[in-house]
Amino acid sequence: MRAFDIIAKKRDSKELSKEEIEFFIDGYTKGEVTDYQASALLMAIYLNGFNEEETVNLTMAMIKSGDVVDLSEINGIKVDKHSTGGVGDKTSLILVPMVAAAGGKVAKLSGRGLGHTGGTLDKLEAIPNFDINVTKENFIDFVNKSGLVIAGQTQNIVPADKKLYALRDVTATIDSIPLIAASIMSKKIASGSDAILLDVKYGDGAFMKTKEDAEKLAEAMVSIGKGLNRNTSAAITLNGEPLGYAIGNALEIQEVIEVLSDRGPEDLRELCLRLGAQMLKLSNIESDVNKARGILEEVLKNGKALEKLKELVVNQGGDVSVIENKDLFTISEVVHEVKAKEEGYVYELNAEKVGIASLLAGAGRETKDDDIDYGAGIILSKKMGSYVNKGDLLATIYTSDINRIEKAEEMLLSAYTISNEKPAKADIIYKIIE
Numbered sequence: 001m002r003a004f005d006i007i008a009k010k011r012d013s014k015e016l017s018k019e020e021i022e023f024f025i026d027g028y029t030k031g032e033v034t035d036y037q038a039s040a041l042l043m044a045i046y047l048n049g050f051n052e053e054e055t056v057n058l059t060m061a062m063i064k065s066g067d068v069v070d071l072s073e074i075n076g077i078k079v080d081k082h083s084t085g086g087v088g089d090k091t092s093l094i095l096v097p098m099v100a101a102a103g104g105k106v107a108k109l110s111g112r113g114l115g116h117t118g119g120t121l122d123k124l125e126a127i128p129n130f131d132i133n134v135t136k137e138n139f140i141d142f143v144n145k146s147g148l149v150i151a152g153q154t155q156n157i158v159p160a161d162k163k164l165y166a167l168r169d170v171t172a173t174i175d176s177i178p179l180i181a182a183s184i185m186s187k188k189i190a191s192g193s194d195a196i197l198l199d200v201k202y203g204d205g206a207f208m209k210t211k212e213d214a215e216k217l218a219e220a221m222v223s224i225g226k227g228l229n230r231n232t233s234a235a236i237t238l239n240g241e242p243l244g245y246a247i248g249n250a251l252e253i254q255e256v257i258e259v260l261s262d263r264g265p266e267d268l269r270e271l272c273l274r275l276g277a278q279m280l281k282l283s284n285i286e287s288d289v290n291k292a293r294g295i296l297e298e299v300l301k302n303g304k305a306l307e308k309l310k311e312l313v314v315n316q317g318g319d320v321s322v323i324e325n326k327d328l329f330t331i332s333e334v335v336h337e338v339k340a341k342e343e344g345y346v347y348e349l350n351a352e353k354v355g356i357a358s359l360l361a362g363a364g365r366e367t368k369d370d371d372i373d374y375g376a377g378i379i380l381s382k383k384m385g386s387y388v389n390k391g392d393l394l395a396t397i398y399t400s401d402i403n404r405i406e407k408a409e410e411m412l413l414s415a416y417t418i419s420n421e422k423p424a425k426a427d428i429i430y431k432i433i434e
């Protein structure tokens with residue numbers, strides 16, 4: 001077999017066999033297939049597509065390139081959740097304790113922030129001493145004992161994806177549905193869970209800008225899950241504006257505590273209840289999603305979900321006093337109010353721009369070696385549909401560096417579109433594919 005012939009076959013829109021895909025991915029991971037050959041194949045896939053079977057075979061070949069986490073020592077169905085990334089998306093930090101409080105088992109490997117979107121690990125590290133490096137034994141123990149763990153990846157999971165993703169990034173082949181689907185699903189499946197809930201976001205702040213594309217991606221991922229015997233569902237959710245009001249690490253944890261205390265922003269709470277109900281269904285805890293939602297409402301009301309967050313923090317060495325009293329979080333001391341320059345309805349609030357403004361305030365990394373200012377970020381006061389008068393408070397910027405204010409404010413103001421027209425209210429979940 002030769003890489004050359006495989007590239008030529010896909011160039012001519014022919015179907016690749018399982019063996020050909022495996023040969024190529026294995027060779028590329030080992031360095032036997034070159035970057036320029038892999039670039040050519042990626043572009044051929046981008047232009048001519050992959051059918052369902054090829055996409056499943058690509059996912060399998062990518063999984064085989066590294067380790068697969070063995071969670072067999074955890075009793076019961078292990079459920080995982082993946083979001084394609086949004087701004088202000090702290091749903092994992094709410095869902096994991098909520099589902100664990102309802103009897104679910106969640107063994108979660110999370111990532112760091114990417115570009116303008118935040119990452120669960122960075123948010124957790126805003127909790128003093130919280131350790132995302134968990135030994136294999138503790139990882140299993142915490143889930144068996146408490147029903148939950150959230151850690152960084154230690155094993156060598158899907159090295160093929162690391163190489164391919166970096167190559168896609170510089171060869172204009174990122175936004176190909178089979179390539180995204182195989183990239184995400186290979187990592188989820190290699191992480192060892194039995195069931196997977198995908199939150200596929202669409203809108204300004206998301207990878208997929210339209211719900212049609214998000215639906216295609218969701219269908220591709222559900223079909224990979226099915227092909228590889230993982231019970232998989234996908235919710236297609238709107239991320240036109242940020243979720244909740246807080247963007248930035250410590251600020252978002254404070255909002256998580258609010259939701260787990262049965263308060264908090266309605267959009268965030270609603271999304272978590274609906275995604276959580278799907279996770280309980282996938283876990284075989286409750287097959288009727290309305291009843292599952294009722295169970296979750298109860299664990300919010302009776303405090304059990306918040307207790308689970310505390311358990312997570314204690315297990316992983318974090319300072320639980322900040323969870324008990326969220327005012328103990330260190331929030332950056334330079335505070336700047338951003339005021340409306342005109343009156344009207346907030347017609348649009350561009351999540352991507354709010355995410356960049358938060359990054360400019362210091363809450364994210366502009367290069368991969370940057371330090372994060374955990375107390376930096378943005379609290380929105382006005383979201384889509386609100387009426388504002390000139391001079392009303394739109395949002396507040398928190399930073400440790402006064403020199404960051406000007407650019408962050410400029411970006412934040414550009415995120416708001418004020419109009420005489422009131423925007424239509426869209427449901428946060430467009431569709432669930434099971």
Ligand code: URA
Nearest residue numbers: 179180181183184207
């Ligand atoms: N996230 C991933 O992990 N992979 C992609 O290809 C796109 C988003």
